[in-house]
Amino acid sequence: MTRERIHLFDTTLRDGQQTPGVDFSVEDKIAISSMLDAFGFDYVEGGYPGANPTDTAFFSEKRTEKAAFVAFGMTKRAGISASNDPGLAALLQAKSDAICFVAKSWDYHVRVALGCTNEENLQSIRESVEAARASGKKAMVDCEHFFDGYKANPDYALACARTAYEAGARWVVLCDTNGGTQPAEIRRIVETVIATGIPGSSLGIHAHDDTGQAVANSLAAVEAGCRQIQGTLNGIGERCGNANLVTLVASLSLKEVYSCRFETGIDPERLSGLTDLSHAFDELLNRSPNHQAPYVGASAFATKAGIHASALLKDPKTYEHVPPETVGNFRKVMISDQGGKSNFINALKRRGIVVQKDDPKLDLLISIVKEREATGYAYEGADASFELLAHRTLGTIPEFFTVDSFRVMVERRFDANGRIKTVSEAVVKLDVDGERVMSVAEGDGPVNALDLALRKDLGKYQAEIADLVLADFKVRILNGGTAAITRVLIESTDGDGTRWWTVGVSENIIDASFQALTDSIIYKLMKNRHMAGRMAAE
């Protein structure tokens, strides 16, 4: 059976740039357009040449190989001819394969924003499309505010779309510019447009996420007949964002209701690179990926619940809407308060700790974890502390050192020159295999001082922890007030690149930090003896 082709149009570099806080340099745009081109998107819209120096520079060369490289711009101004419009001239000169014109299709905006007549606007659409074609470029028209315009004046909105189509636009794109249209309205209006004679194979959809339905609106338009979708990587864009092309690529490829009828230009073998594409883009934006993103988020295939986790392991397929590896993602089963016994057994097994289901120590471990999580510990984010706790409860763990005492002092006073000075100092006294050691250190803050003092002299183990580095430190106050319970999470890493997390909880932030710091050191010593970190090393 032949499947119909859905064309994917990426506007990350143009509409995506409207995201608050996002500003692409020419270098960013070059990197992103290469990623998009390589992945197999049909159209890469690069910006608005002539509107700002970055976009003009970006369009000084063609930036894609396979994908059509698209310049965005306004239709010619009313009252002057196409050949005399400097904005249009800049667009025609840009090194693009296609031009996507934005055209008003709501009569209200024609009057208020453009200040011209309805007929003049139609003429601008017609002549702009013709000018693009005459210069050898494909023409497309984004009908701005199409759905709101259609509700206000259906005849005029349709006239705009029809004018673009009849002038020879390859694509007439129906835009939900304000983002408030609902899927059922999108479906009905697209069907009406097609009924007036513009074929779905010439229609595109441009949706925004203002009611959390940009993806649903795009798919509703496809079901109604549209064959082009405009969207952005990870759904960035003005206000609440544009339709998320990462999600749409996965659904069109993996959901049978679509994949049995449609195909995209993306090679099916590329799909397993989807998670990487999404994360590489976030990396470029210097932001943490959204853990809960559909398909590609770190949590998209993570299970916490005990009731699900045990069955999940029997047959993952029936608990996952698609296999995570198809999009380059992973299954993740987490330890938590809510976990059942089999969850625990598996979590331990993956760490090389074998325990029988009827071992009373297992019940003890589960009750300790539940009790501690009730007081604020969060072992799902602190694998190494969980592993140490399991070793302590189930079997033996060497006692590398004991802590006699520690003391941390923070003092703010005036120095000899009358300047305010804050000093943080920590003293740690340990017993390392019978040897008494004590260290003092100053740090940038009390936790830093404590960390430095603790790792300054670990007696005979000192050489072993030389490559231990604290990579991250997180603090969470678990309830209100300065007398609140504090949870500290510490991420550590060492010479071979392994990373592990430890946790401490106390009403005293220094004490909580100390717990997490000592757990990290003990884990490192265990790891050096191949007694820990099996999973991490896998």
Added chain:
Amino acid sequence: MTRERIHLFDTTLRDGQQTPGVDFSVEDKIAISSMLDAFGFDYVEGGYPGANPTDTAFFSEKRTEKAAFVAFGMTKRAGISASNDPGLAALLQAKSDAICFVAKSWDYHVRVALGCTNEENLQSIRESVEAARASGKKAMVDCEHFFDGYKANPDYALACARTAYEAGARWVVLCDTNGGTQPAEIRRIVETVIATGIPGSSLGIHAHDDTGQAVANSLAAVEAGCRQIQGTLNGIGERCGNANLVTLVASLSLKEVYSCRFETGIDPERLSGLTDLSHAFDELLNRSPNHQAPYVGASAFATKAGIHASALLKDPKTYEHVPPETVGNFRKVMISDQGGKSNFINALKRRGIVVQKDDPKLDLLISIVKEREATGYAYEGADASFELLAHRTLGTIPEFFTVDSFRVMVERRFDANGRIKTVSEAVVKLDVDGERVMSVAEGDGPVNALDLALRKDLGKYQAEIADLVLADFKVRILNGGTAAITRVLIESTDGDGTRWWTVGVSENIIDASFQALTDSIIYKLMKNRHMAGRMAAE
């Protein structure tokens, strides 16, 4: 015209707790259930009594006034009678108004996960519903994997729903547990269920966001006839999250396609508190609100300078899908430095501070704020600190007291009985209008000790700060490592119920806390003199 009632069922405290990284304490659950109850949700599902100590403790009392308080749990186990099932007994004893049972409705899971026969599962559903009703509680049944189950074996999935309905369940909830079902499938299957005789007024929908369509799936089910929606605040939940009730409340209330046909139990006047509800919940989770969230995000009505911004100012209505104030949000046009200046003037004016546009001190204030925000201060979350900074920069502010020095010590050692003991002690030395005062205090942690010492003796101002209470304390680490920059936000309140936020930033958490604590006290003294807090008092 009478509108049909849509019932909103919040499962933030149960399914929302499946979110990786989210673990509610009993205190969290009490705070959140109060927020949900006050806002007007119909059902508040609090957790799974008997499954863990937190949920058991939470269900020791009824926690809602208007909303029905719902306990979640499994149907009785096959092979034993309802009266002999300890899990069911724990559910019946919980102080809830209703029980929501989760029941398998995919025959595959009945066999593999439950290990019983299809008929035994139906019997468990029937007897569990009957047991709940016999104990005077409303019964509901979440038909787990309903849509996948329906695709695999429609007759059996329907039999599960029918059994629940015929046993007297108030709601039979069709769950898209794996989250992969598409809106068109949801619509078709819900219509089929209703055609078999279960009325839509007894049907609910439970959707997940694995294809970014939890909201669309919920609305598709409502269009097909379901009259209950299950979801969570801000869409938290397992994997990619549950249907976002914040978005759904706004769309059901403000989108004419729904509001002309349906109404919810939420008082329309409450709607303008929606943004606050969403942000208060994020505060409680100690995470930054999603700027791009539909309706309530800081960017949801923000326009970046460009082709839209100037037209937007002519007539905002045609550029906004709903008026931002209806949901308690604001329009934001991000413009040039010049615009930044008038923003500042307005922000100051609302605090009763009048400054001329050409006053060089205004430029100084703007540059100080920009510089400080670049180093980690966040004045948008710390109104009181912003106001004090403005007063200090623009005009005069009384010098109530100066800090000579402070010292904080945390010590952990063994006490006389060999038990580990951690002591936090703070010493503060102040000059209050020429009078030298010094105080020492012990606290639960270093910040608590410092707070107590600082407020122990403020000389002649001591009586004035008697009603000052620290309501909340937040810490955010702004970059990795234990030597990282720390931002502390403190919320204070006093006898007349005013609340204000102050901020401190330092590489030393104690120092950052001290800045925020002293700002809070100075703000209180200013407020007592009617020199601050105009806006807060309005």
